[in-house]
Amino acid sequence: MLRIQIITIIASLAFLFLVFRMVVKGRLREEYSIIWLLFTGILVVFSFWEKGLLLVSNMFGIYLPANLVFTISIFIALVYLLHLSVVASKLQKQNKLLAQEMALMKIEIEKMKEEIKSE
């Protein structure tokens, strides 16, 4: 077994464990963990199966297997960042709505208090 292989196996397994623990502890929601589990799983598979990477690179006509890894991981990171921006936008929208509802509700409560007092 190559030294680099041992390093990637340890690193990807450690990462997988980290994601698992975060989901268990409730610090990462399941729907966001799917993508992390999936890609860490792929990493683990390719760290064990060294010929696999070469095979896939040849399939895509990529000369160096490392380039395949870089291209795919950068692309995935970009897509995931976009997804996070969408999530942030949604949260901001919900946050605004909640703040407005709350402020309007405060007025209603004040009105009710006044009514009770005057009765």
Added chain:
Amino acid sequence: MMNILIIIPCFNEQASLPRLISELGNLKLPEKYNVSVCVVNDCSTDDTKQVAKKLDVILIDLPVNLGIGGAVQSGLKYALLNNYDLAVQMDGDGQHPPAELEKMIACYEETGASLVIGSRFIVKEGFQSSFLRRLGITYFHWLNKFFTGASIYDSTSGFRLFDKKAIQLSARYYPDDYPEPESLVFFSKAGLAIKETPVIMVHRNGGQSSIRSFTSFYYCVKVTLAMFFSFIRKP
């Protein structure tokens, strides 16, 4: 009887608010108009909330800072909820003199437009703001003409009158920051009539404009993008 809600979005306006409210109280509008004043405290860090509480106004106290658009929309939602016929958005820093309200209402009565903008530029009177800001406003005039087909001179003016239709639309969707030019595209796409009437504005009594020099480039880019997307979005 027409009920008007005057919406004053406030971020740190403790200095200018009492005078503005008392001026509004002295306002003489035609008999059939019944005016209420609503202060939207956008999570001010000064004593705006306490100052507003002592005044005879409806106070919408936002728990987090939403920016001018979110604050104005809160007021418009209140207007919709309580069945107001008209709503007027007015700055809390005193640069929109309450007396000018009469002109806006007169314009509304005359034209029946859904949105009346109080404009600094139709007749060049009073406070005209700095050169760079005027340059920006010229740019937005051109942009508005392109996107809405209407010639609106003061598209960044925050002195505006909404009728019921405009209130309803804004309660559903209103842009967050720098909302004025973008909402014009949105309104005109929804088929609302927009009219502009000259008003005199004065130098602010206190506080800061939400548009400062180092953010003005970002402002231009953001508003241009927002107007473009409002333009291509289905209403």
